[in-house]
Amino acid sequence: MKLKRIIALSLSAATLALSLTACGSKNDTADDTGDAQDAQGGEQTIPLPLQQARYVRMLGLRRATQWGYSLYEMEVYRRDAKAPKLSPVHFIRLELTDRDGRLLSDNFYWHATRRGDYTALNTLAPAKLQVRSQLSAAGGRKVIRTTVRNVGRSVAFAVHVQPYRRSDGERILPYVADDNYFTLLQGESRQIDFEFDAGLLPDDRYTVRAEAYNR
Numbered sequence: 001m002k003l004k005r006i007i008a009l010s011l012s013a014a015t016l017a018l019s020l021t022a023c024g025s026k027n028d029t030a031d032d033t034g035d036a037q038d039a040q041g042g043e044q045t046i047p048l049p050l051q052q053a054r055y056v057r058m059l060g061l062r063r064a065t066q067w068g069y070s071l072y073e074m075e076v077y078r079r080d081a082k083a084p085k086l087s088p089v090h091f092i093r094l095e096l097t098d099r100d101g102r103l104l105s106d107n108f109y110w111h112a113t114r115r116g117d118y119t120a121l122n123t124l125a126p127a128k129l130q131v132r133s134q135l136s137a138a139g140g141r142k143v144i145r146t147t148v149r150n151v152g153r154s155v156a157f158a159v160h161v162q163p164y165r166r167s168d169g170e171r172i173l174p175y176v177a178d179d180n181y182f183t184l185l186q187g188e189s190r191q192i193d194f195e196f197d198a199g200l201l202p203d204d205r206y207t208v209r210a211e212a213y214n215r
Contacts, residue, residue, distance in 0.1 A: 043115070056074070056076055058071060058074060086113055087113075087120065088112060088113050088114065088117065088119075088120035089110055089111070089112050089113075089117075089118055089120040089121055090110070090111055090113075091108065091109070091110055091111075091155065091183070092108070092109040092110075092111060093106060093107070093108050093109075094106065094107045094108075094109075108182070108183050110157075110183075121157060121213065121214070124154055124155065124157060124213075124214035125152075125153065125154035125214065126152070126154065126214055126215060127150065127152050127154050127155070127156035127157070127159075127184075127212035127214050127215060128150070128151050128152030128153075128154075128156075129148055129149065129150060129151065129152075129156055129159065129184075129210045129211075129212065130148070130149040130151045131146065131147070131148055131149075131161075131208050131209070131210045132146070132147045132149075133145060133146040133147070133163075133206075133208045135201075135204055135206065137198055140197065140198050141195055141196065141197065141198055142195070142196060142197075142198045142200075142201055142204075143193050143194065143195045144163050144172075144193070144194040144206065144208060145191065145192075145193050146161060146163075146191070146192045146193075146194065146208050146210075147189055147190070147191050147192075148161060148184070148189060148190050148192070148210045149184070149187075149188070149189035150184035150185065150186055150187060150188050150189070151187075152186070153186060154186070154214065155183060155184070155185055155186070155214075156183065156184040156185075156212040156214070157183050157212055157213045157214050158181050158182075158183060158212060158213040159180075159181065159182055159183065159184060159190075159210055159211070159212045160180060160181055160210070160211050160212075161177075161180055161192055161208065161209070161210045162208070162209055162210075163175065163194050163206055163207070163208050164206060164207050164208070164209060165200075165201060165205065165206055166205040166206060166207055167203060167205060172194070172196055172200050172201055172206065173196075173200075174196065175194045175195060175196040175200075176194075176195045176196070177192055177193065177194050177195075178192060178193050179192045180192065184212075194208075
């Protein structure tokens with residue numbers, strides 16, 4: 001990768017001086033070949049000369065206070081690249097699979113084009129969720145296996161799922177769940193198990209509610 005770069009940093013006020021070095025490997029020796037830059041805290045943009053590199057290392061040189069360095073974010077851009085057309089808040093999903101394509105883990109992020117401004121989430125169209133569940137019991141414990149599906153056209157953001165007793169309308173607590181507060185794209189579903197002491201639901205009458213942030 002050979003690009004003309006600019007580096008965007010978000011720093012705490014504790015950083016007084018730093019050096020940026022482009023390197024070919026993350027295991028390169030830490031000799032400082034970059035130019036020292038004064039940092040005043042907050043967002044700072046630093047140009048880097050054209051060169052062949054795979055990594056960018058930031059080396060803190062001097063602290064402005066007794067506290068350590070705090071680098072909140074560092075991003076690398078092509079100087080001549082066109083800015084992507086993104087919505088004010090956009091979603092990012094990262095998935096890790098094995099060589100056979102089986103999903104090992106996934107992470108879901110939401111990112112704002114303006115730092116800290118997530119108000120666009122309040123304009124999401126209402127989500128439409130379908131909830132199905134089944135109760136099982138074994139060894140003094142009960143499990144409510146629940147499947148939540150996004151059957152609407154909008155993303156279902158931060159879906160919160162809770163089981164309730166029908167007898168008194170109260171939540172079944174405490175329980176152990178293997179997931180919650182997840183996001184579903186259109187057509188996606190998620191299965192959750194709620195496990196709890198059998199005495200919390202003696203008559204087996206329950207209901208499960210799922211609500212997205214954009215309900």
